Amino acid sequence: MRAVKIPISDEIIxxxxxxxxxxxxxxxxxxxxxxxxxxxxxxIKKTRPPQGDDLDISAALKPILDGGIIYHCGPVVSGLETKEYKFVAAGPTTSIREEPYQADVMKHFNVKGVIGKGGMGPKTLQGCQEVPGVYFHAIGGxxxxIAQSVTRVLGVHKLDFGVPEAIWVIEVKDLPVVVTMDAHGGSLHQVVADSSGKVLADLLAR
Amino acid sequence: MRDLTNEFLELIRRAASDLPPDVEARLRAAIEKEEPGSAARGALETILKNIELARQNSTPICQDTGTPIFYVKHPEGWSTRKLRAQIRNALAEATKLSYMRPNAVDAIYDKNSGNNLGGDDFPTIHFEEIDGETLTVEVMLKGGGCENVGAQYSLPDNHLGAGRDLAGVRKVVLDAVHKAQGQGCAPGILGVAIGGDRGTGYSKSKEVLFDKIGTPNPDPKLAALEEQLTAESNQLGIGPMGFGGQTTVLDTKITGLHRLPASYFVTVSYMCWAYRRRKLTVTGDQVSYA
Incomplete structure (x- = not known):
């Protein structure tokens, strides 16, 4: 298993x-x-003016996103009452729901990778080639x-989105993932979808 | 009647953190079929480590603690109104204790209630009065990833060449497994309801998942189809997490319902590998969990 530190350089990506x-x-x-x-x-599209703490939060997030990673995760967090937050359970959520947004977010903020599960589609794969970036697959469920790899919760933004949807800033150590979409147009998800599609066609013809 | 709030809390804790033995046994058996060093085998190894850790620490197996679905079977004389209140209180307490993630989001105002209670329908609680002296409460926690890849087909389906018979059922179920790829957290368990209306189809396709893995269907026709669907789903090669591999589906459960002459629905509920279901039994002072 290869150790990779965040922020990640283009060369490593x-x-x-x-x-x-x-x-x-x-x-x-x-x-x-x-x-x-x-x-x-x-x-990015600016269809809605910034409100409340939006600008402060984006200013705080920019340096973390630059060369950084977004984890598609809605954790179970303890210590909500005392604000001594701890990640209790923190596996990946299904990434394909972010397909309409992901490439634009990666390009706008120079995000080098996303972690999720289930893989993403052609728009994100194209984005990975342009940024460059990669898709890291964590083990769903x-x-x-995985929560044991989260060593500290450094803060949280937009808790009013709800615990699963809030923006949690975390420090991780050796969070285990597999690259399933790379910066060269490779996608394991495309390969498996195609090969299983051929088997399905054979089975349906029987 | 006695207050069972604490027992319901324990039921929820077990459901969220302690995977049932029949599911775990299938996952352990699946490991041996994957090549050493493959991503598929790695995924299953991580899954098994996680199962053990969650059990040991009383923490959620999966952070998506899902839609809590309760089935209550009660003898005559129990107050369903009180049982409902006790279940809801236990669920709110389980959320406070981090056994459950706050998962109830108002769909109109996009607001998370924070305690897993939302309107009359979250959590879902089914009541049925039964003969005898024993109360049983079963709970299933079904995550959103696998719920999202569930599907309902109306036969005939011309695109798939699926007619109104079991051969047609086979085709649409395989299509659903292919469409799901790894997104429902494969290897999954398939709950299939044939017939019914759209509503009963979905609820029965979940209910059938309470049957133990490896228990053959009493109807030999359905037993054969279950076996065939599991085998053919695995031929697709989608594998654990969609990484490619031998195990895509752990088991298939099918139930048949009556239908209207005009309708022939096939409903597929895809259950992720983190198939969390537990049962509480109360007879007099005796309380047990399975």
């Missing part, structure tokens, strides 16, 4: 290939459906195990 197991360490944020829509509407 380009050296990662589909199938590589990677242990990620550094600071990253969680972000999923509400987060991506908020970024797109407020800062392995939430208690």
């Amino acid at each position: 380009r050296s990662l290939k589909v199938g590589d197991p990677v242990a990620l360490s550094g600071v990253m944020i969680t972000g999923r459906d509400t987060f991506h829509k908020w970024l797109i509407d407020t800062f 392995a939430a208690t195990y």
Whole structure:
């Protein structure tokens, strides 16, 4: 398993290939459906003016996103009442829901990787080639195990989105993932979808 | 009647953190079929480590603690109104204790209730009065990733060449497994309801998942189809997490319902590998969990 530190350079991103197991360490944020829509509407397409603490939060996030990683994760967090937050369970959520937004977010904020599960589509794969960036696949459902890689919760933004949708700033050590989409146009998900599609066609013809 | 709030809390804790033995046994058996060093085998190894850790620490197996679905079978004389209140209180407490993630989001105002309670329908609780003296409460926690890849087909389906018979059922179920790829957290368990209306189809396709893995269907026709669907789903080669591999589906459960002459629905509920279901039994002072 290859150890990769965040922020990640273009050189390292380009050296990662589909199938590589990677242990990620550094600071990253969680972000999923509400987060991506908020970024797109407020800062990229600007269909909605910034409100409340939006600008402060984007200023705080920019340096973390630059060369950084977004983890598609809606964690179970303890210590909500005392604000002594701890990740109890933190596996990946299904990434394909962010397909309309992901490439634009990666390009706008120079995000080098996303972690999720289930893979993403052609728009994100194209984005990975342009940024360059990669898609890291974590093991879906392995939430208690993965939470052990989260060494500290450094803060949280937009808790009013709800615990799963909030933007959690976390420090991780050796978070285990596999590269399933790389910066060279390779996608394990495309390969498996195609090969299983051929088998399906044969089975349906019987 | 006695207050069972604490027992319901324990039921939820077990469901969220302690994977049932029949599911775990299938996952352990699946490992041996994957090539050493493959991503598929690595995924299953991580899954098994996680199962053990979650059980040991009383923490959620998966952070998506899902839609809590309860089936209550009660003898005559129990108050369903009180049972409902106790289940809801237990669920709110389980959320406070981080056994459950706050998962109830108002769809109109996009607001998370923070305690897993939302309107009359979150959590889902089914009541049925039964003969005898024993109360049983079963709970299933079904995550959103696998719920999202569930599907309902109306036969005939010309695109798939699926007619109104079991051969047609086979085709649409395989299509659903292919469409799901790894997104429902494969290897999954398939709950299939044939017939019914759209509503009963979905609820029965979940209910059938309470049957133990490896218990053959009493109807030999359906037993054969279950076996065939599991085998053919695995031929697709989608594999654990969609990484490619031998194990895409752990088991298939089918139930048949009556239908209207005009309708022939086939409903597929895809259950992720983190198939969390537990049962509480209360007879007099005796309380047990399975």
